[in-house]
Amino acid sequence: MDLNKYILFIGLLIGLVACQQKEHKVTYQEGSNILIDATTATDSGMMEKVAPYKADIDAKMNTIIGRSKKELLADKPESPLSNFVSDVIQHQAQAYLIQHKMDSIPVVSLMNIKGLRAPIPLGDITIRNIFEVMPFENEIVLLALPGDSILSLFKYLGTSEGDGIAGASVVYDGTKLREVLLDNKAIDPKKNYFLATSDYLANGGDHYHMIMNASFKRKINMKLREAIIEEIQDLSDKDLDVDANVEGRIIFN
């Protein structure tokens, strides 16, 4: 072994180890969340890269499908938008049952508020608006569940501070279920009921485990987004605006 090389190597090794073992004192100086808005500069290169994609999407998205009487927001425990979408789900499920000559037992619908990602704006509604409300590719699913599972669902709704429902009204004392009525009647734990919801919730999403093991489960071949678009177009064909209100479907005392 060349002695010079060896000394150089040991020297480097000591230097390396000394350097690696050094712990530098860290000081956190400051932190902030910087708002990005119209006052922020725009990178033109990035704009140019987005442009062809934007043009493609705009062509598809800017079609006006109807009008809304007001801005519909989704909020817990009950809100105009969650009521509107829950109604759409219920209508679609009822239409499916009639079309397939199935039992006309009550149909409750359930839509998670977290799944409604944007409001329906006041005035003209475009396809884009509905993509923003419902960006997910979720489908409507029809489930048959015994009354006790439906009761578990409503008990859970008390702790999750509400979600979108149609076909039922429910009252809580704090988080505790006081009363729930389906079609103005109390739930019979042994009777079967239909629940229409998204495939996401039917698979136990958003902690809805109690509806996972339905004896009957069928996709009605309709995406949630398509159902909302269809409802708005139907209203528009009849010269009606979209409208929905908080009606006391879910009451927390």
Place this chain on the structure above:
Amino acid sequence: MINNRRKFLKTIAFGSAAGMLTIPSCKVGNGGKVKVTILHTNDVHSHIEPFPDNHAKYPGQGGFARRFALIKQVRREEEHVLLLDSGDIFQGTPYFNFYKGELDIKLMGEMGYDAGTIGNHEFDNGIDELANQISKSNFPFLCSNYKLNNSALDGLTQPYKIFKKGPIKIGVIGLGIQLNGLVTPVNYKGVDCLDPVVEGEKVAQYLKEKEKCNLVIALSHLGYEYKQDYFSDIKTAKNTKYIDVLLGGHTHTFLDQPTILNNKEGNAVIVNQTGWGGINLGRLDFTFDTSDTSGNLAFNAQL
């Protein structure tokens, strides 16, 4: 025996070539202060364009082109910048419906993101599609608590990455949320979600003790804090001692400024989250005093 020693020396000699580069920069750093700026986002949810001007909550806010201009400005002003994302890149605008996340990841690559982690919405088109998109990414996805070797993501993520900024070593890990109950089971087939506190701490300890990282940052999609006893950033911060910074996501939490709290040894941890939709760019500035060897995360007196 002699052969073995020769082989050993040869290996080290190769290593020392890299060492020659390290030592001078180490010496230059002695006695000086090195500033590192961390920029970060979370839950951008495919908001490539700004929110529309008539949006009820965030009129005209966000947008990739503006964010990139801001990032470029910081890079002009600061020598050492890290750009990180805490997941839920996907889902929320038609850009995702039509391009399946490919455009988001491509543009983030062009902005020079250094690393990201996987949020629950990354699984929305199924794990095979996520694997397809990640395989095209030019920045790494970090997952420290997902066991992925039986899944389509096997080999496509890494448990940590170390970034060298001058003489400073910054270790970055990724903490993923429990997918059960959030994602349709078939969409995350083969993913085993392990305890983020235990696994995160393990990797962070390795980065601190073995890799001698000066700072460990967790990109987290656990969520800021819950009423229920779920894993969260606050819970992780309080129950670990090797993680210095948690850059969070999932709960779309807007913080006026980063939260500072104590870890289980009473040392400071910083938790930040930028809301969602690319409305804010998070920024944290650290200085590393290269003459001081105490190593603990300390705070500026102004705070």
